[in-house]
Amino acid sequence: MSMLPQLAPFTVVLIPFVGAALIALAGAHRGLREGLSWVSSILFFLAVMGLLGAFLAGETISQSVWEIMPGLTIAFRLEPVGMLFAAMSSTLWVLATPYAIGYMNAKGYANLGRFFACYAIALGAAAGIALADNLFTLFVFYEILSVSTYPLVAHTGDGKAKQGARTYLALLLATSIGLMLPAMIWVWTATGTLDFADGGILAGQVSPTAGAVLLVLFMYGTGKAALMPFHRWLPAAMVAPTPVSALLHAVAVVKAGVFVVLKIALYVFGLDYLRELVTSDVMLYIAAFTMLAASLVAIRQDNLKARLAYSTVSQLAYIVVGALLAVQLAAIGGGMHMLMHGFGKITLFFCAGAIYVASGKTQISELDGLGRRMPLTFAAFFIGALCVIGLPPTGGIWSKWHLVAGAHDAGHTMIMAAFMLSTLLNIGYLLPPVVRAFLKPLPEGEKSGFAEAPWMCVIPLLLTALGTLVLFFMAQSAFDLLGGLFGLATNPGSVANP
Amino acid sequence: MTITELMPFSVLVPLIASLVCALLPGRFWPWAVTLAAAIASAIIAALTLPAAAQTTLSYAFGNWPPPIGIEYRVDAANAFVALLVAGMAAITLPWAKKSVDKEVPERQGTFYALFLLALAGLLGITLSGDAFNIFVFLEISSLATYGLIAYGSDRRALLASFRYLIMGTVGATFLLIGIGFLYVMTGTLNLHDLSERLPEVRDTSTVRAALAFIIVGMGLKLAMLPLHLWLPNAYTYAPSFVTVFLAGTATKVALYVMLRFVFTVFAPDWSFVVLPLSTVLMILGVAGMFAGSWVAMFQPNIKRMLAYSSVAQVGYMVLGVSLVSVVGLTAAFLHLFNHALMKAALFMAVGTVIYQVGSARIEQFRGLGRTMPWTLTAFALAGLSIIGVPLTAGFISKWYLIQAALDQGQWVLVALILITSLMAIIYIWRVIEAAWFKQREPDQQAVGEAPLTLLIPTWVLVALNFYFGIDTRLTVGGATAAAEALLSGGLLP
Numbered sequence: 001m002s003m004l005p006q007l008a009p010f011t012v013v014l015i016p017f018v019g020a021a022l023i024a025l026a027g028a029h030r031g032l033r034e035g036l037s038w039v040s041s042i043l044f045f046l047a048v049m050g051l052l053g054a055f056l057a058g059e060t061i062s063q064s065v066w067e068i069m070p071g072l073t074i075a076f077r078l079e080p081v082g083m084l085f086a087a088m089s090s091t092l093w094v095l096a097t098p099y100a101i102g103y104m105n106a107k108g109y110a111n112l113g114r115f116f117a118c119y120a121i122a123l124g125a126a127a128g129i130a131l132a133d134n135l136f137t138l139f140v141f142y143e144i145l146s147v148s149t150y151p152l153v154a155h156t157g158d159g160k161a162k163q164g165a166r167t168y169l170a171l172l173l174a175t176s177i178g179l180m181l182p183a184m185i186w187v188w189t190a191t192g193t194l195d196f197a198d199g200g201i202l203a204g205q206v207s208p209t210a211g212a213v214l215l216v217l218f219m220y221g222t223g224k225a226a227l228m229p230f231h232r233w234l235p236a237a238m239v240a241p242t243p244v245s246a247l248l249h250a251v252a253v254v255k256a257g258v259f260v261v262l263k264i265a266l267y268v269f270g271l272d273y274l275r276e277l278v279t280s281d282v283m284l285y286i287a288a289f290t291m292l293a294a295s296l297v298a299i300r301q302d303n304l305k306a307r308l309a310y311s312t313v314s315q316l317a318y319i320v321v322g323a324l325l326a327v328q329l330a331a332i333g334g335g336m337h338m339l340m341h342g343f344g345k346i347t348l349f350f351c352a353g354a355i356y357v358a359s360g361k362t363q364i365s366e367l368d369g370l371g372r373r374m375p376l377t378f379a380a381f382f383i384g385a386l387c388v389i390g391l392p393p394t395g396g397i398w399s400k401w402h403l404v405a406g407a408h409d410a411g412h413t414m415i416m417a418a419f420m421l422s423t424l425l426n427i428g429y430l431l432p433p434v435v436r437a438f439l440k441p442l443p444e445g446e447k448s449g450f451a452e453a454p455w456m457c458v459i460p461l462l463l464t465a466l467g468t469l470v471l472f473f474m475a476q477s478a479f480d481l482l483g484g485l486f487g488l489a490t491n492p493g494s495v496a497n498p
Numbered sequence: 499m500t501i502t503e504l505m506p507f508s509v510l511v512p513l514i515a516s517l518v519c520a521l522l523p524g525r526f527w528p529w530a531v532t533l534a535a536a537i538a539s540a541i542i543a544a545l546t547l548p549a550a551a552q553t554t555l556s557y558a559f560g561n562w563p564p565p566i567g568i569e570y571r572v573d574a575a576n577a578f579v580a581l582l583v584a585g586m587a588a589i590t591l592p593w594a595k596k597s598v599d600k601e602v603p604e605r606q607g608t609f610y611a612l613f614l615l616a617l618a619g620l621l622g623i624t625l626s627g628d629a630f631n632i633f634v635f636l637e638i639s640s641l642a643t644y645g646l647i648a649y650g651s652d653r654r655a656l657l658a659s660f661r662y663l664i665m666g667t668v669g670a671t672f673l674l675i676g677i678g679f680l681y682v683m684t685g686t687l688n689l690h691d692l693s694e695r696l697p698e699v700r701d702t703s704t705v706r707a708a709l710a711f712i713i714v715g716m717g718l719k720l721a722m723l724p725l726h727l728w729l730p731n732a733y734t735y736a737p738s739f740v741t742v743f744l745a746g747t748a749t750k751v752a753l754y755v756m757l758r759f760v761f762t763v764f765a766p767d768w769s770f771v772v773l774p775l776s777t778v779l780m781i782l783g784v785a786g787m788f789a790g791s792w793v794a795m796f797q798p799n800i801k802r803m804l805a806y807s808s809v810a811q812v813g814y815m816v817l818g819v820s821l822v823s824v825v826g827l828t829a830a831f832l833h834l835f836n837h838a839l840m841k842a843a844l845f846m847a848v849g850t851v852i853y854q855v856g857s858a859r860i861e862q863f864r865g866l867g868r869t870m871p872w873t874l875t876a877f878a879l880a881g882l883s884i885i886g887v888p889l890t891a892g893f894i895s896k897w898y899l900i901q902a903a904l905d906q907g908q909w910v911l912v913a914l915i916l917i918t919s920l921m922a923i924i925y926i927w928r929v930i931e932a933a934w935f936k937q938r939e940p941d942q943q944a945v946g947e948a949p950l951t952l953l954i955p956t957w958v959l960v961a962l963n964f965y966f967g968i969d970t971r972l973t974v975g976g977a978t979a980a981a982e983a984l985l986s987g988g989l990l991p
Contacts, residue, residue, distance in 0.1 A: 069894065069970050140888040147887075154935075162935055173923060177886075178916050182900065185912075189904045 004050035009076035009131045010065050012047040013141075016040055016124030020117040027113035034101050037116045041090075041097045044123065048090040055083050056481070062133060071192065074140070077133035079196070080484045081266065081335050085259045086130035088342050089252050091467075093123050095460045099350055100243035102456025106357045109241060114151060119247070121148040126252040129259060135184050135194040135268065138260065139176070142224070145256055146172040149248055153240040164239035171233040172223045180221025183214050187268065196263065198485075200270020211269070212279040218264050219283050224257025225320055226313045227283075228290040235309045242353030245305060250345035254312055255338055258319040262334055265323040266485065274326040284324040288418040291317035295425035302363045304352045307429055308345065314422065315341045315388060321415060322403050328486045330406025335482040336475065337399035343467045344387030344396055348430075350461035351381040354453035364433050369442030371434070373451045376458055378437045380465035385430035387468040390423055395471025398479070501549045502557050506570050508542040508584055509621045511535050516614035520607055525599060528610040533591045535614060539621065540588040543581040550577035551979045556627070564627070565688030571627030574979035575831070579754045580624045581976075582835050586746040587617050589962075590842060593955035594739040597849050601737045602649050609649055613743070615642035620751045629677045629687045629763075632755060636673065636719070639751075640666045643744065647736040658731035665718060665728040672715030673755075679708035680763075692763050700764070706772055712759045713775070719752035722816055723786035726809045733805035734858075738849030741801065745808055745845050746838035753815055753834060757827075760819075761984040770822055779820035784914055786813025791921035795928070800848050801858040803925055804841065807884065810918060811837045817911065818899050826902035827981035828974070833895035835973055836883070836966060840892055843880035843959035847873055850948045850956060863929055865938035870947050874933045876960045881926035883963040886919050890967040894974070 019040025026032040054061060055078045062077035100119065104112055125148060128141030146169065154165035188194050191205045202211055219227060226234050237249050265274055274280050291314050298310035315337070322334025354377045355361055359370060371378040383394060390400035400419065407415040442448055452458050471478070515535035522528045549555060550572045557570040564571075572580075602609050619639025626632050644666070648659040681687055683704055684695040699705060714725070721729040729749075733741045760769045770776050790810025797803035811833065818830030848858050850873045855862045867874045883890035896915065903911040938944065947953070966973050 066968065068968060069897070069974060136888075143888055157935065162931075174920055177919055177923075182912050182916060185897065185900045186904060189901055 004046055004053055006050045006054045006061075007047050009051065009061060009063050009078065012044070012051060013076070013124055013128045013131060015044045015047055016120045016127065019044070020120035020124065023120060024113055024117040030112075033113055033116055037097050037101065037120070040120055041093045041123075044127070045090045045094045048086050048127070051078060052083055052087050064133075068136075072136050072188075072194065073134065074137050075133040075195075076131040076137065077196070078131065079267075080482050081259065081262050081338075082130040082132070084335055084339055084478065084481055085255060086127055088339050089123060089126045089130070089255070092247060092251050092342060092346055092464070095463055096243060096247040096346070098456045099246070099353070099460040102454045103243050103353050103357060104241065106454050106457070107241070109155065111155070115155060115241075118148050118151050119244075122152070122248055122252055126256050129256045133196060135187065135196070135264075138263070139180065139184060142176060142180075142256065142260065143173075145253060146176065146224075149244070149253060152244045152248065153237050155241055155244070156239070161239045164236040167236035168233045171230060175221050175223030175230055178221075179217045183217035183221055186210070186214060186217075196267035198267065198270075200266075200268055200273050202269055203273040208277065211273070212277045215269065215274070215277050215279050215283060218268070219261065219320070219324075222257050222260045222264070224253055225261045226254060226257060226290075226316050227287060227320060228293060228313075231290065231294065231313045234313055235306055238305045238309045242305070242349060242356065245309075246346050246349030246353060249309070250312055250349050251342045254316055255342055258316050258323075258334070258338055261320050262323045262331065262338070265326070266331060271326040271328070271331065274324070280324055280326060284321060284412070284415065287317045287320040287324060288415055290314070291321065291422050292418060292425070295422055295429065299425065299429045301429075302365055304355070304362060304364050304367075304433065305349070307364065308348050308352060311348075311388065311426070311429060312345060314426075315345065318400075318403060318419075318422075322406060325406050325410045325412060325415065327406050327409045329402050329409050331485070332479060332482045333399050333402030333404075333406050336395075336402060336478050339478055340387060340395040340399045340468070340471060343464055343471060344384045344394065347380055347384030347461055347464040347468065348388065350457070350464060351377050351384065354457045354461060357457055358451055358453040364436065367433050367436045368440040369437065369446075369448075371437030372442065372448055374437075374453070375450075376452055376462060378434060380461045381437075382434045383465040383468055385434060387471075389426040389430055393472045394468040395475055396468065397472070398475040402479075501545060502555045504542055505546045505555055505572060505625065506557050506559070508539040508546070508580060509618050509625060511538045511542075512614040512621065513618040516611040516618065519614055520611035522607045525606050528607045529591070529595050529598070532610040532614055533588070536584065536587040536591050536617065539584040539617070540581070543577070543584040543621075546572060547574070547577040547581050547976065550574055551976070565686050565691035568631050569627040569688055569690070570625045571690060572625055573983040574976065575758070575981075575983045576624045576754065578831060578976045578980045579750060579834070580621055582750060582838055583617070583620045583624060583747045586838055586842060587743065589955065589959060590739065590742050590746070590846070593742070593846055593849075593952055596949060596951050597738050597853055600853055601651050601739075609646070612642045612645045613740075615639070616646060616743075616748075620747055623751050623755060627689050629680065629689055629692065631687075633670065633674050633677060636670055636755075639748070640670060640719075643740075643748065646740045647732050649737050649740070650735040651737070652735045654731070655735035658728075658735045662728040662732045665725075669715045669718030669725075672711045672718070674715075676708040676711035676715060676759075679704050679711065683708075689758065689763055693765065696764065697768075700768055700772075709759070709764055709769055709773060713756060713773075716752050716756035716759070717782075720749050720756060720816075721809055721812055723782055723789055723809060723813065726786070726790075726812075729809060730802050730805040733808065734799060734802040738801075738845065738852055742842050742845040742849060745804070746842040749808065749812055750834045750838060753812070753819075753830070757819065757830075757984055766822055766985065776820050776822055779816050780911075783813045783815075783817035783820055784911070786810060786816065787914065787918045788813075791918045791925065794925045795921060797925075798860050799858055800851075800860060800863065800929060801845070803928075804844050804848065807922070807925065808837075808841060810922075811841065811884070813918075814895070814899060814915070817915075818902060821902045821906060821908075823902055823905060824978070824981050824985055825898060825905055827984060828977045829895055829898035829902050831977035831980045832898055832973055835977065836891035836895045836963075839959060839963050839966060840880050840883040840890075843956060843963055844877060844884065846952075846956040846959060847877035847880060850876075850952045853952060854945045854948050855943070860928060860932050861939075862942070863932040864936040864942065865933070866945070867930075867934035869938075869945055872953050873948050873956070874930075876953070876956045877933075878926070878930055879960050880963055881922075881930070883967070885922045885926060888967075889964060891963045891973070893967055894970050898974075898977075
C-alpha cells in the first residue's frame with residue numbers, strides 16, 4: 001500500500017489547473033513562476049502516484065463530479081490504460097519542468113508566464129483525458145488540450161509560428177468537432193450512455209453498417225492520433241519551442257490521441273465487436289500505411305525536429321494498429337508502446353533541443369562530429385533511438401514484441417511484415433544522426449572541446465534515457481498493469497509496490 | 499396577491515415607468531428608473547416561470563372574462579421567453595450607463611422611455627393570450643425600436659431605422675391580415691378560443707392563407723432568411739446598447755409568436771400537413787445558417803459580422819422547429835435562450851471596444867488583446883459559446899439540435915450543423931487573430947482597458963454562458979417544459 005495520500009481523481013486533475021492559474025498570476029516574476037512550476041509538477045506527480053498505489057492495491061476508484069444534462073456527467077474512474085497514461089505524463093512532466101526552464105531561459109524567450117501556465121493546463125487536460133470515465137468527459141478535456149496548446153505552438157509569434165499553429169488548431173478542432181462529436185452523439189442516441197464499460201457499449205446496439213461508420217468517425221475524429229491524411233498538424237506544430245515539442249507533441253498530446261483510440265477500442269467498441277466490423281481491417285491497413293509512409297517521409301527530412309515529428313506519426317500508427325488488431329496481446333502492446341515511445345521520444349526531442357541550445361544547429365547534415373563536443377547528449381540520443389526502434393537494452397523492445405506477437409495472434413501476416421519493415425526504416429532514419437555525430441570529423445574551423453547545453457537541459461535528458469533502460473527491466477509491471485484489463489496479470493503481487 | 503395577479507405587472511411596470519422616464523431630466527434618473535423597472539419585471543418573470551410550469555396561469559384584464567376581454571395566458575413556453583426578455587434587460591442595463599452616456603449624450607429621458615416601451619411591448623407580446631393584443635404590443639415594441647435604432651450616432655442609422663420601419667411594418671401588417679382572416683372565420687381573437695374553434699373551419703383557404711400570412715409576417719420580424727435584410731444594418735448602426743438588447747430579445751419573441759400560432763393556435767398536426775412547413779422551414783433554416791455564417795466570415799465591421807451570425811443562429815432555431823419533435827423544439831427554445839446570452843455578451847464586448855476605440859472595424863481590433871485583455875478575453879470566451887465548445891451554453895443547444903436531427907436520421911443536417919459550427923470558428927477567429935497576433939499601427943490611437951462598469955456586466959454574461967453550459971437544470975428543464983407545452987397545445991387547461 002502506498003504511503004501517499006489518496007485524493008479524489010477530480011482533485012488530482014485540478015492540481016495542474018490551479019497551478020496554471022497561480023503561474024499566470026505570478027507572470028513576470030521569474031523565481032515565483034519557476035517555483036510554482038516545480039511545485040505543481042511535483043505535487044501532481046505525487047498525487048498520481050497516490051492514485052496508482054491505491055489502484056494497484058486493488059481499490060476501485062470512481063467519482064461522479066457533476067451531471068450536466070440528464071445522463072451526461074463529468075465523471076472519473078481509474079482503469080489500467082488511463083492509469084498508465086497518467087503515470088507516464090506526470091513522471092515526464094517532472095522531468096520536463098527543469099528542461100523547459102533551462103531551455104526557455106537559455107534562448108531568452110518572452111511571455112514565460114503564459115507559457116508555463118499553458119504548459120500546466122495541457123498536463124491537467126491530459127490527466128483529465130486519462131482518468132475520464134465517459135466519452136463526454138474525455139471529449140471536454142480533449143478540447144481543452146487542443147486549445148491550451150495553441151498558444152504554446154504559436155509562442156514565438158512570428159509568421160511561421162502563426163501559420164503552423166493555425167494548421168495545428170484547425171486540424172485538431174475540425175476533426176474533433178466534425179467527426180468525433182457527431183460520433184459521440186450518435187453513440188449516445190443509439191445506446192443511451194457514454195460510459196466506458198469493459199467489453200464495450202456498442203455491441204448489439206447499432207447496425208453493423210452504423211458500427212463500421214462509427215469506427216471510421218472515431219478513428220479520424222481523434223485527430224491527435226495523427227492517422228494519415230490528418231497528420232499534417234504534427235509536423236506543423238514543430239515550430240513550437242522544443243520543450244513543447246518534447247512534452248506535448250511527443251508525449252501528452254499525441255499520446256492523448258492514441259490513448260483515446262485505445263480507450264474507444266477497448267471500452268466503446270470492445271475488442272470482440274471491433275473484429276466484426278467491416279471497416280476495422282480498412283482502418284488497420286490505413287494505420288499500417290501511415291506507419292510506413294511516415295517513416296519514408298522521415299528519412300527524407302534533414303531538419304532534426306521534422307524527422308522526429310514524422311517518426312512520431314509513424315510510431316503513433318503502431319499503437320493504432322495495436323488497438324485495431326483487436327486481440328489482447330496487441331492491445332497490451334499498444335498500451336506499452338505508449339509508455340516506451342513516450343520515454344524514448346521525449347529523450348530524442350530533449351536532445352534535439354539541447355543540440356540547438358548548445359550549438360544552434362537544427363539540420364542533421366550539420367551534426368558532423370558534434371558527438372565529441374556533446375558526448376552526453378548524443379549518448380542519450382543513441383539510447384532514445386534504440387528505444388524507439390525497439391532494440392535491447394531499452395524498453396522499446398517489449399512493446400514491439402507484444403505488438404508483433406499480437407499481429408501473429410490475429411493472423412495478420414501482412415501487418416507483421418509491415419512492423420518488420422518499419423523497424424528497418426526506423427534504423428534508417430534514427431541512427432544516421434548518431435553515426436554522423438560520433439564517426440565523422442567536425443567541419444573545418446569549428447573548435448572542438450566539451451560544449452554541452454546547460455545542466456538544466458542535460459540532466460533531464462539523461463534521466464529519460466536512463467528511464468528507457470530501466471523500462472527494459474521493469475516492463476513486466478507495465479504488462480501486469482495492462483494485463484489486468486483481461487485478467488492476464490501473471491503475478492499480481494509483484495506490482496503492488498512499484 | 500397571487501402569482502396570477504402579479505404576473506401582468508411585468509408588462510405594466512415598464513409601461514408605466516416609460517411615462518415617468520420620458521419626463522425625467524438629466525442622465526442619471528432616467529437610467530435608474532429604467533433599471534429599477536427592468537429588475538422588477540425580471541423578478542416577476544422569474545417568479546412566474548415555476549408557477550407557469552406547474553399549471554397554465556390566466557389573468558383576465560378588467561375582470562372581463564375571456565374570450566370577451568383581454569386575457570394573459572401564461573404557460574411554460576411564454577414564461578420562459580418572458581424571463582429571458584426581462585432578464586436580459588436587467589442584466590444589460592448596468593452596462594448601458596457608460597455606453598449610452600457616450601453614444602447618446604442628449605435626450606436620454608426619451609431614449610430610456612423608448613427602451614422601456616420596447617421592453618413592455620416585447621413582454622406584452624409574450625404574455626398576452628389575445629391575438630389582436632399581440633399585434634398591438636408588436637407595434638408598440640417595433641415603433642419604439644425604430645426610434646431607438648435612429649438614435650445611433652452614425653447618420654446611416656437613420657436609413658437603417660427607416661428600412662427596418664418599412665420591412666417591420668410589412669411584417670406586422672402580414673400578421674394583422676392573418677389575424678383578421680382568423681377573426682373573420684371564427685369571430686374570436688382569444689388564442690385559446692381560436693384553437694378550439696379553428697378545427698371546424700380550418701379546411702378553408704382563408705385559414706390556410708391566415709397561417710401563411712402569419713408565418714411570413716413573423717419570419718420577417720424573426721429575420722429568417724430571406725427576410726433578414728433589415729437586420730444587419732439595424733444591428734450595425736444602432737447604439738451599442740440597443741443592439742445588445744435587440745440581439746438578445748427581439749428576434750426571439752418573434753420566433754415565440756410564430757411557434758405559438760403554428761403549434762397552439764393551429765395545432766402542429768394540421769399546420770405541418772396543410773402547408774409543407776417542415777420542408778420550407780428546414781430549407782430556410784439551413785440556408786440561413788449557411789448564408790449568415792458565410793457572409794459573417796468576410797465582414798470588416800464586427801458588429802455587422804455578429805449581426806450576420808445572428809441570422810445564422812436564427813437558422814439553427816428555425817431548423818429545430820422544422821423537425822417538429824419535442825427534442826427539436828427543446829433545441830429551438832434552448833438556443834433561443836442560449837443565443838441571447840452569447841450574442842449579448844459578444845455585442846457587449848464589441849460595444850466596450852467601441853466605447854474605448856470609437857469603431858468596430860476589424861482593423862481597430864489590432865493589438866487590443868494586450869491593451870484591453872479583459873474585454874477581448876470576454877469576447878473570445880463568448881465566442882467559444884457561439885462555436886459550441888463543451889462546457890458552454892452553446893454546446894448544450896447544439897447537442898440537443900444534433901440529437902433531434904439524429905432522432906430522425908437526418909444525417910445531412912448533422913453534417914451541416916457541424917460545418918456551420920466550423921464556420922463560426924473562422925469568424926470568431928478573425929477577431930482573436932487581429933487582437934492578439936497583430937500589432938497596432940503607429941497611427942492608431944493607443945487605448946487602455948475599459949472601465950469596470952462596462953467590464954463587470956460583460957463578464958457576468960460571459961460567466962452565465964459557462965454557468966448554463968454546466969448547470970442546465972433551468973435551461974433544459976424550462977425548454978423541455980416549453981416544448982411540451984407547445985406540442986401538447988399548452989393553452990388548453
